[in-house]
Amino acid sequence: MEAWITELQKELPANQIMTALADRYSYSFDASFGEYLPEVVVQAKNKFQVVSVLKIANTYEIPVYPRGQGTCLSGGPLPVHGGIVLDLSQWPEAINVRADDLTVVVSPSTLTANINKAAEKHGLMYAPDPSSAHVATIGGNLAENSGGPRGLKYGVTKDFVLGLEVVTPEGEIIRTGGQTIKNVTGFDLTKLLVGSEGTLGVITEATLKLIPKPPRIQTVMAVFDDVRLAGRAISKTLTSGVLPSKMEFMDQACIRAVENFQPAGLPVNARAIIIIELDGHPEALKIERKLVEEIMRDLGAKDTVIPESEEEAVKIWQARKQVSPAIAKIKPTKVSEDATVPRSKIPDMMDRMQEIKEKYDVEVVVFGHAGDGNLHPNILCDKRNQEEMARVELAVEELFQAAIELGGTLSGEHGIGTMKAPFMESEVGEAGLSMMKRIKDSWDPNGIMNPGKIFAEKGQKLVLRSEP
Template sequence: MEHVVLKEFENMIGSRLLTEIDDRTSYGYDGSFGQYIPDCVAQVMSTEEVQRIMEIADQHEIPVCARGASTSLSGGPLPVHGGIVLDFSQWDTKLEIYPDDLIMKVSPGVRTGDIHELAEAHNLMYPPDPSSSSICTIGGNLAENAGGPRGVKYGVTKDFVIGLEIVTADGKVLRTGGSTVKNVTGYDLTKLIVGSEGTLAVITEATLRLIPKPSDTRTAMIIFEDLYTAGKSISKILTSGVRPSKMEILDHNAINKVEDYAGLDLPREAAAIILVEVDGDPDVLVKELRIVEKALSEIGVENVQVASDKEEEARLWQVRKLVSPAVVSSGYTKISEDATVPLSRIPDMFRKIDEIKKKYDLNIVVFGHAGDGNLHPTINTNMRDPEEVERVEQAVEEIFNYAIELGGTLSGEHGIGTMKKAFLVREMGEEGVEFQKAIKRALDPKNILNPGKIFPEKGEKRLVLRND
């Protein structure tokens, strides 16, 4: 990058411009893998700074990659074409709640967990709850349209954002949506930007929608002897007349990884467990769990254990939270997928993953947001073993192909990033991808914003985990 450009950035943000190789290297990673070193990192703290940087980037055609906490599992914040990383993680200064309007206004670097805490202090709730909420930022959640366990009842990030302030690729500031829940003025640009993975605009402020906090919750753990019945139970619960607020599944491998890691007294022999939470009025919750039990007994599922107190409930949810750390603790690289299928096809997906696991002789753990059909087949692999990596690539490709064949999607919540772009055409078709690219070209004609993401680049037709 030209010295004069760096000088201008430095004059604007001083020591918040990072140019040393050690600093830049530490901005080359995310929660997936791969390393790409940016030319510089700008720790931005205001809309004016972002605007000016975008103007300069536009003038010199320098790639700009926004970055929150870098917990992305799809390669979203990796600066694959170098250029500038805009680090939003320090800009957590605006966290304002307007309880009477049921809204919050936040700067992009605010941690999702802090949003939950403030809402709950006012007896309100911000439902989107990615499992990474204690570290990830709202900017990253908006750009990925993040989901989480509560998605089954409440929906995902896009359902709780009503307005944005954004900076365009050529450095203009504008607002989308507003502060009202109803707003049908013009195209819905808020929904277009949410989930666009930093490729259409940079988000500098968001107005979030809140709802009253449910007065209580109850949780049950259902234990299964076979995966197929576990899969069937998901539709059975969701059609029982009860709407769970969370419904998560762990397969045999996931249960045992957590048990090895944390010793929480889980049923090691089980083929799977499903954790179901209901929320609302305490008297109703007891009845709702009885309805769930009755529905399950109709398909021969009897092993339903209802948490007797809050401590036990917390322990059960800790089980789900610990899956990722437990998988990571094995030391090898963790490849996390999030193929999503129609609810009735979950048993088929489980069967297929089991087949793939045996065919490629891989260590695959399956867990995820069962109530959304959003499974996370997660593979532990030794990236130094090219032969094993090759098998992983083939296994992942088969998982994606099958999800699409079942009428599902490549990604329920992690985004496409670098990891799934080679498969985009398979899901959307050439015309579908072209239509999306037309939007990208219209809003970012110089391809400055997060280039190398979502759309396959020349020759990218399959997943390549190693480049040697």
């Protein structure tokens, strides 16, 4: 037995340390690509155990990969260099709503959807709503700065974090930010840590902001015969004075996939639909609903649909949530992207996706959070087909290039992880990447926290193919 494993066994209960191959195998993958076996899995259940693990890992220079429920789409929790997977999902869930402060304090293992449920009991809302909210932990959301449909109006995870408790790579407990809405006391470590993908420390507690829950919501679905017209309608709506809470796009392939998977009555002959949610006072919603219907028709929608009941509205949104599982049925492998462009460039990005699809003869379906330029082109393929996957790799690379050329970014909400690390320099430049690396090196001199993520290794390339 290695000395560092013996040390871990001295500090933590035996049933929280796993070394058997079957256990380690369960932690070797996430929802992205690649499989890597860790040497040990540690299930930490409180901050002192995290401190113990990090101190030992730092002393012996063993990599540590924090992990929640493993739903990451960019490889965040993958133990690419062996070492320790630090599973935080077994930590007891804790949700402490402070209604008078409009805040909530949560443990890292809390499922995101449960935070919103707890807030609703007080007439409040935790706005970030990643599609994985029912299965993913807030710890993972914080590490990746998760988005979601409501990001359009309310912002993403980062916009709702007031303070953190964090264990540094050297095993010190620090508190960042606090409990107040405004705070300019020194550098904003909170917003640096949120979205740092577990490369700077382990988040052990978070204080989140809540807002009053809007009194009513109103759904509108707009049906288009032309994808480009839909793209224009999206980019134009937001300059018309209305700020919807959600504005989601689905192309024909997605519509049909959902109708085959779990029929919801979507218009299968439409080339694209836009599903919009407005929220606010009932009186204001009546006015905004009419306005949105007018805009959609003016910009070429052949139809707009207003659900006749709340159940019908729920059904439409349920259909949107089913896109990801539904398209996964079409082909064995799904490469889910989230390159994001400025809103006015949505129609151009749609053209580029069409070109890329034809050029590399790959199957691309598109859906996503169109209102903030954050589309999800998904390439459907079969990872056992090496020749096809080689074309997919080229298509993905060109997709990234297109987004950057249009003034956009590699990732709107999924993170960089292992998958996009090789493309970082093309977006942020050599000097920009070096300033990020300086922070990393100053916080984690031994490089133990989630190595192999964000920062590419020399010569690293996008690889979606299995090892030959």
